[in-house]
Amino acid sequence: METFVQQLVNGLSLGSIYALIALGYTMVYGIIKLINFAHGDVYMLGAYVGYAVTTFTGLGFFPAIIISMAACAVLGMLIERVAYKPLRASSRIAVLITAIGISLLLEYVMMYFVGPEVRSYPDVLSKQHFELGGVVVGVQQIYIVVTAVVLMALLQFIVKNTKRGKAMRAVSIDADAAQLMGIDVNRTISFTFLLGSALAGAAGVLVGIYYNSIDPLMGVMPGLKAFVAAVFGGIGSIPGAMIGGVGIGVIETLVSGYGSSMYRDAAVFALLIVILIVRPRGLLGKQTGEKL
Amino acid sequence: MALLSIEKLTKSFGGLTAVSNVDILIDKGELIGLIGPNGAGKTTVFNLITGVYAPSYGTIELEVDGKLVSLAKKKPYRVTKLGIARTFQNIRLFKDLSVLDNVRIAMHQRVGYGMPAALTHFGRYFSEEKRLVAEAEALLDVFKLTEKKDELAKNLPYGEQRHLEIVRAMATKPRLLLLDEPAAGMNPNETAALTAMIAKLRHDYDLTILLIEHDMSLVMKICERIYVLDYGVVISEGAPDKIRSDSRVIEAYLGEDVSAPQDGEA
Amino acid sequence: MKKILAIVCVLALAGGMLSACGKDSGGGDAKSDTVQIGVNYELTGDVATYGNDSVNGIKMAIDEVNANGGVLGGKQIELIVKDDKSDPAESTSIEESLMGDGKIVAALGPATSGNFRAVIPIATNYGIPVISSSATADDDITVDKNGNVREFVFRTCFTDSFQGKTMSNFAFNELSAKKAVIFGDTSSDYAKGLAANFKSNFESLGGAVVGEEGYVAKDKDFNSVLTKIKGQDFDVLFVPGYYQEAGLIIKQARELGIKQPILGADGFDSPELVNLAGAANATDIYFSNHYSSLDKDPAVVKFIEDYKAANGTEPGAFIAMGYDLGKYIVDAIERAGAADAKAIAKALAETKEFSGVTGTFSVDKDHNVVKSAVVIKLENGAQVSATRV
């Protein structure tokens, strides 16, 4: 039982990070139907910005996370403007290839400048651990989960209650109609990239601090898993991405904890395929029918 | 035995009942109209007959070799195989393919070579392809489209796209043809030409036709019987003269002048 | 917008190509006063870290040699460096291009056993020696499946069986461990080789492997498996793999309260291991290695200091091994007395007591190196003892 609770704690902290990355995927996919492969690399860059801030300026956790979010927000908008916007009218697959190109570009430009080796974060958060009835919980884990929850709540508020957020939802349902209603579609899309990338930046810093290890290719696998999480929860749905992220985190943990750790990734993908077949819109996604 | 018999056909989407308790009987050789205001459920009936939707309740049966075969849970391609073809209200041609390919694709079920010949082009490939082209050209001739067989479907003028939809449906060799607003967007001259064309097809190919149409002039002129649908329910059925004077039909069209065929709704 | 973008992109491309040419230009005519050596490593792709480290070590050694007057009485050494993207097909293709030109006298790399295997047939075909400083797999490297030694294939590293045996002996004899858990990198043949050899030897000694778990390279979260391991009864945890993950495993294991000794092999050797784990967590860690920073051999001290001066960090195993590889090939060229591939291969096979920073070694009849290992113990992140075995 203790072990099980411990595994849930492990899964929750891993899942919170997937959830933060998944939010960016789900929003971007919701609005321009693009699997933004570069998103995982924005997260990587966020981790490096946080690293630079904490290492070279000695600033603490909160300044690091805010500066990293800001930097990633700008980067995300820039990527959209330069690489995706000229392709607004092209086929989705062409945009997808561009996204892959941008992803490789970020990875290898980074590798060119900082080298391929892993780097470790300075200590910015307490490494203290509590033991509650045999279950070990770290202060950092609490920070991660709390930060993730706060950011997600903030995002949910922005999307549901602000004018910009409403514009985002309108564009994601029907961009042409939204344009006719006087919504600036381009600005709304930029705004979506800004929000999603900022969250990825936060996730990057959290990972850097929690796992203490960053490298230029760190975004590839979590990026993929986060997309799985977004699909799992229902693409386009913010609570779905949260549930999907935490779900994937917990499932991974339980598979390695109680099944075979060698087949962890296979299990995650198998689950994804089953979900897609049984319930293609994901847990909380909306049903979309085709008009005949 | 009726060619197509529909009984108590009902379809609901979530809480909305689009089609409710519809009975339709079509005899071989008939030309039947299906009319009704927008959103009455006409296209849904087509989608139910052709297997795009599964009915919530009721039966759809087609006469095949003297026996009635249920269409209720059949996939669209199976329904087509049994002899029902359709056109679409909002044209669904294979836009980026040539006119000829559009027609040849619809002949797919009657192609007499298998995978080995498809991969190697040995065996009966060339003789069969030759036959397909000849048959396709014969059908295209009816609508004077043979000249344009190498053009992409999307480059045809609107009216010709509608014609091509009919040719494509004909290429499946149907016994029952479902036409979904074939005259939509056409001017009176084009509509008149189309009317003649439909009559000719029906005669030449021994067809039974079920037609959805808003253009009353067309419906009243060529249909032998008409079903009127409103809010998913059949509110009237009978010969054009009877429909024209039915108060419930007039009420359904509320203020629309259905008594004068020449200036009906386009 | 598009036009500006086009100009920017074209400029970036052109700039990139130019700078690349300037930096590590491969081509150029072979002048008679240079000796060319091919360097075929994983500089991008999933094992880029090892390739880059190795090449940095090699370059450092060759730069020193060139600065000190080169080889064979004044000839400079020219390295032709190419990147195989961590893809064996590219390794093969590069090796063909390097050897097919007929200019190089020896080729170094790739770093991983798999990619190294992909170049072996080419080297054999051309009769040009090929050496790796990190292809540790037991089978099918220097000796083919029928037991014949490959004339032109050499390596300077330990084999997996040697290190696996060393660490299982150490665990059983020195640490008196009877039950071990293995938690290794399943995506690396090096780690899998170590795990298999550790297990078979540990069991033949009378110990028991009570748990076998796996992770894949670039994983960051090991908590779930460690939680599972924590619930088991065992004496030592053996982690075959590289420092990137091992550092995190040590950190997470200690934070979860796993107090048993953690064992590893030379993949642990990097200053980054302790940075990743945190100094306090890096306690009761044992790993086999070629040399120790406790070593007071002046050559080792000088190497570490030179590297530190140039890069700001201490060198890891791949860098040190790469450095020795560079020095070793130069030594072989000198002993061969000519820039001739066959003679160099012969000299390599006849190596006796070559002394490098990673230890002194001879080459045996199977073209494997005979050298002793040290088992290093870490306490609070520092090397506190180094036992020769």
Place this chain on the structure above:
Amino acid sequence: MGMITKKNILILLSIVATFAVVQVLRTMNILTNFHEITLALICINIILAVSLNLITGFTGQFSLGHAGFMSIGAYTCALILLKYPTMWGFLAGIIAGGIASALVGIIIGLPTLRLKGDYLAIATLGMAEIIRVIFLNIEITGGAAGLASIPRIANWFWMFFFAVISVVFINNFIKSSPGRACISIREDEIAAESMGINSTKYKVMSFAIGAFFAGIGGGLYASYFFFLKPNLFGFLKSIDMLVIVVLGGLGSLTGSVVAAVLLTLLTTFLQQFTAVRMILYALLLVVIMIFRPKGIMGTSEITDLLGRIGRGKGRVE
């Protein structure tokens, strides 16, 4: 119409001529072993690209799992070759690899091909990852260490032979009635069904044929490059193939061939630019997509272009 037309003779002649020219240059050693490897890679990439183009470009089913099929063919062929290192073993291995891959394609295709667009892409990606993890963990394939010392029996002739066979067969297929059925699914699945086309059957068929040729490509890879490991067939490999297909033009076999040649040459050329090679590659991808989002050829084929010049007028677009 018939098999012997001017066009077909011309095509046959140019194929034979290409082979002959390379063969002569090879014997004169103007083309070295290194060039042969590059040519072999080109042939393998052509096979993989045209087979993926059948699935994604012609049938419209977005697959990110092609590396999975390639790996099945590669491992099957390698295992057979290691046991029977002869010419017959090689040919049996190639065919068995193709068949094994096609079977897996059918097994995976049946449940997943009901998915559409990006959902299918992510499901196929997951499928390829599962295959890779399985190869990583089973004994017979050597796990992470992979399979080494696979006898090299494939040579330039076989590479060329299978590349030509793949292109010809797939080209024949898309110009046949089942092939047109596949294309109609890409154009409009509902309309295709209404025209009597069993969309599931043809999607699975296209998937199986694509997988078959990907398996052959994998088998050739195994028998030429001595060595296999599961990580070769990761998600980036599938992406590489997709890049070739999109760059060439979805729905253009000529495009796939041209792009396979260009990208393979580019990759080989970039080997010397160690640190910046991937940066240059990535930049090129982005630039080409922005300026030619439909790929080099769009959906046209070389035969269309020749025809256009012959008729002296453009195709109506």
